[in-house]
Amino acid sequence: MTVLHAPAGRLSVLVGAALTLSLSACGGGSDGDGTDADADRGSEVTTHDGTGTDDTQGGCLDEESNSAAEAHHVDPGTTMDYTGVPPVSGKHWGQWPDLDKTLYVADERPELGELVHSQEHGWTMVWYDESIADDDAAMANLEDVASQLDDADLTKVVIVPWTSDDGDAFPDDTHVAFTHWGNDDDGTEWRQFCVEPDVDAIVAFSGRHPSSESNEPDSP
Numbered sequence: 554m555t556v557l558h559a560p561a562g563r564l565s566v567l568v569g570a571a572l573t574l575s576l577s578a579c580g581g582g583s584d585g586d587g588t589d590a591d592a593d594r595g596s597e598v599t600t601h602d603g604t605g606t607d608d609t610q611g612g613c614l615d616e617e618s619n620s621a622a623e624a625h626h627v628d629p630g631t632t633m634d635y636t637g638v639p640p641v642s643g644k645h646w647g648q649w650p651d652l653d654k655t656l657y658v659a660d661e662r663p664e665l666g667e668l669v670h671s672q673e674h675g676w677t678m679v680w681y682d683e684s685i686a687d688d689d690a691a692m693a694n695l696e697d698v699a700s701q702l703d704d705a706d707l708t709k710v711v712i713v714p715w716t717s718d719d720g721d722a723f724p725d726d727t728h729v730a731f732t733h734w735g736n737d738d739d740g741t742e743w744r745q746f747c748v749e750p751d752v753d754a755i756v757a758f759s760g761r762h763p764s765s766e767s768n769e770p771d772s773p
Contacts, residue, residue: 585625585627585644586627586631586632587627587631587632587633587634587644587666588634589634589636590622590627590633590634590635590640590643590644590645590666590669591622591635591636591637591640591641591642591643591644592622592636592643593622593623593643594619594620594621594622594636594637594641594642594643594742595619595620595621595742596619597619597620598617598618598619599617599618599619600615600616600617601615601616601617601618602615603615604616604745604757604761606747606751606753606754606757608748610751610753610754611729611747611748611749611750611751611753611754612727612747612748612749613745613746613747613748613751613754614725614727614745614746614747615745616731616743616744616745616758616761617743617744617745618735618741618742618743618744619741619742620738620739620740620741620742621641621642621643621734621735621739621740621741621742622637622642622643622644622740622742623642623643623740624642624643624644624645624673624740624768625643625644625645626644626645626646626647627644627645627646627647627666628646628647629646629647629648629666629667630646631646631666633645633646633664633665633666633669635665635669635720637742638720638721638722638723638730639678639680639715639719639720639730639732639744640665640668640669640720640732641669641672641732641733641734641742641743641744642669642672642673642734642740642742643669644666644669645666645667645669645670645673646664646666646667646669646670647670648667648670649667649670649671649674649772649773650663650664650667650668650670650671651773652671652676652711654711655699655700655702655703655710655711655712656695656696656699656711656712657711657712657713657714658686658714659686659714659716662713662714663713665719668713669734671709671711672732672733672734672767673734673767673768673769673772674709674764674767674768674769674770674772674773675709675734675763675764675765675766675767675768675769675770675772676709676710676711676733676764677709677710677711677731677732677733677755677758677759677762677764678711678713678730678731678732678733679710679711679712679713679729679730679731679750679755680712680713680714680715680723680729680730680731680732681695681712681713681714681715681728681729681750682714682715682716682722682723682728682729683714683715683716683717684728685728685729685749685750686714686716691749694749694750695712695750698712698750698751698752698755699712701752702752702755702756705752705756707755707756707759708759708763708764709764710755710759712750715730723746724746725746726748727746727747727748728747728748728749729746729747729748729749729750730744730745730746730747731743731744731745731747731754731755731758732744733758733759733762733766733767734767734768735762735766735767736766736767736768737766740768743758743761743762745758
C-alpha cells in the first residue's frame with residue numbers, strides 16, 4: 554500500500570479548507586462580531602389566539618411569532634448582543650453545546666451564542682428567570698417538571714436559566730418562556746411566556762413546533 558504524505562504547508566491548507574466546508578454545512582463561516590446579532594429579525598409580531606393556558610397549566614399567554622433573523626456564525630467566545638428576549642435566531646457561535654441533560658442551572662448553562670445555535674438545530678428552549686432560580690420550592694417544582702419531561706421522551710427540549718445579565722425581564726409578570734426557531738417561510742421565531750413551568754404546556758408547544766421544523770434538524 555502506498556501512503557501519500559502532504560507537505561506541511563499543503564496540509565495546513567487542506568485542514569483549513571475542511572474547516573471552512575464544515576462551517577458552511579452548518580450556517581456559514583464566521584461573520585464579524587456579536588453586536589446586533591438579531592437586528593434583522595422581524596418587528597411585526599403575530600399573536601396566535603387559543604394557544605394560551607389557564608392557571609392550572611402554567612398561566613401561559615398566547616404564543617407569538619415574528620420573522621427570524623438571518624443565521625451567521627461568529628467565533629466561539631464572542632460576546633453576543635441580542636434584542637430578542639429570549640433570543641431565538643440570528644448570529645451565533647460556530648460551535649454548539651453538548652446538551653446532555655434536561656435541566657441546567659446558571660453556573661453550568663451554555664452561552665447564549667451556543668443556545669441560539671442549538672435552536673438552529675431544532676431545540677426548544679424552556680427558559681426560567683431568577684425569581685424561580687432564587688426560590689427553593691420553585692426549583693424543586695422545576696426539577697419535577699424536568700423529570701416528567703424525561704418520562705415524556707420529548708425530542709430536543711431543554712430547560713435553561715435566563716438571568717438579568719442576559720437581557721430584559723419577561724413581560725407581563727411571567728417567569729418562563731418557551732422558544733423555537735422554525736424554518737417556515739424564511740424562518741420564524743416562536744415564543745410563549747408563562748407564569749410558571751407546566752409539563753402539559755411544554756409538551757403542547759413542542760408538539761406545535763417539533764425539532765423537525767428547523768433549519769438543521771439532523772444536527773445534534
